[in-house]
Amino acid sequence: xxxxxxxxxxxxxxxxxxxxxxxxxxxxxxxxxxxxxxxxxxxxxxxxxxxxxxxxxxxxxxxxxxxxxxxxxxxxxxxxxxxxxxxxxxxxxxxxxxxxxxxxxxxxxxxxxxxxxxxxxxxxxxxxxxxxxxxxxxxxxxxxxxxxxxxxxxxxxxxxxxxxxxxxxxxxxxxxxxxxxxxxxxxxxxxxxxxxxxxxxxxxxxxxxxxxxxxxxxxxxxxxxxxxxxxxxxxxxxxxxxxxxxxxxxxxxxxxxxxxxxxxxxxxxxxxxxxxxxxxxxx
Numbered sequence: 001x002x003x004x005x006x007x008x009x010x011x012x013x014x015x016x017x018x019x020x021x022x023x024x025x026x027x028x029x030x031x032x033x034x035x036x037x038x039x040x041x042x043x044x045x046x047x048x049x050x051x052x053x054x055x056x057x058x059x060x061x062x063x064x065x066x067x068x069x070x071x072x073x074x075x076x077x078x079x080x081x082x083x084x085x086x087x088x089x090x091x092x093x094x095x096x097x098x099x100x101x102x103x104x105x106x107x108x109x110x111x112x113x114x115x116x117x118x119x120x121x122x123x124x125x126x127x128x129x130x131x132x133x134x135x136x137x138x139x140x141x142x143x144x145x146x147x148x149x150x151x152x153x154x155x156x157x158x159x160x161x162x163x164x165x166x167x168x169x170x171x172x173x174x175x176x177x178x179x180x181x182x183x184x185x186x187x188x189x190x191x192x193x194x195x196x197x198x199x200x201x202x203x204x205x206x207x208x209x210x211x212x213x214x215x216x217x218x219x220x221x222x223x224x225x226x227x228x229x230x231x232x233x234x235x236x237x238x239x240x241x242x243x244x245x246x247x248x249x250x251x252x253x254x255x256x257x258x259x260x261x262x263x264x265x266x267x268x269x270x271x272x273x274x275x276x277x278x279x280x281x282x283x
Contacts, residue, residue: 037253065236073206076144084153112150117210138226140216148201159193192274199270209234
């Protein structure tokens with residue numbers, strides 16, 4: 001058999017095997033969460049806060065954790081958006097794309113992207129000690145914002161690099177300023193990708209537990225203040241699965257199923273919005 005054909009078949013087999021492993025692992029995870037958790041889901045779990053002894057098998061729900069994750073995720077995503085999007089526009093519109101400074105900045109974002117979440121939690125805890133903050137919703141927002149800034153920045157940067165170079169050049173040639181070009185031309189073209197980046201970062205924000213373990217704290221109450229502790233779904237899952245009570249463990253799997261559904265909904269919304277706004281994109 002020809003050597004090139006053999007290499008092609010081997011690589012094709014490896015690609016198929018990798019695909020099956022990823023798809024199979026995903027299906028196993030989803031089935032495990034669904035089968036172990038769906039039986040424990042009821043209306044009270046979604047609309048009530050934990051009563052006394054909820055994590056010991058008593059009555060109540062995880063409404064506080066659901067609301068806490070959503071509020072924390074929205075706040076952190078907003079803070080990250082205010083930082084990451086201007087940086088990426090500066091990189092692609094005001095700097096030369098191949099400049100040394102832009103290369104260094106992208107390299108730093110890549111390093112931060114791969115940093116473990118617990119490191120951000122330790123950094124956020126250090127900031128809390130320095131500023132005199134207690135475990136609170138605000139501290140969790142700031143920490144999660146640091147976590148998702150490189151995610152949002154790199155995703156937005158890749159979107160901006162895909163925009164045809166002639167578009168901003170034509171806009172600038174007509175006498176517009178760089179800010180007008182960024183607002184009226186670049187932003188409109190990149191809007192579907194930016195929305196996707198924002199929603200992906202939001203999905204990471206509501207699903208991370210390590211970064212908020214040291215900064216957001218935990219409470220049985222619904223979020224009411226930036227300066228009070230807040231419950232999150234990842235920590236609620238951790239606390240329930242760590243107990244020796246089978247009923248509480250089933251609730252933990254149910255909470256994991258709810259979190260998975262939320263993240264899937266975020267992914268679906270990002271797809272829909274991207275499809276809706278692509279009508280303004282120049283191919």
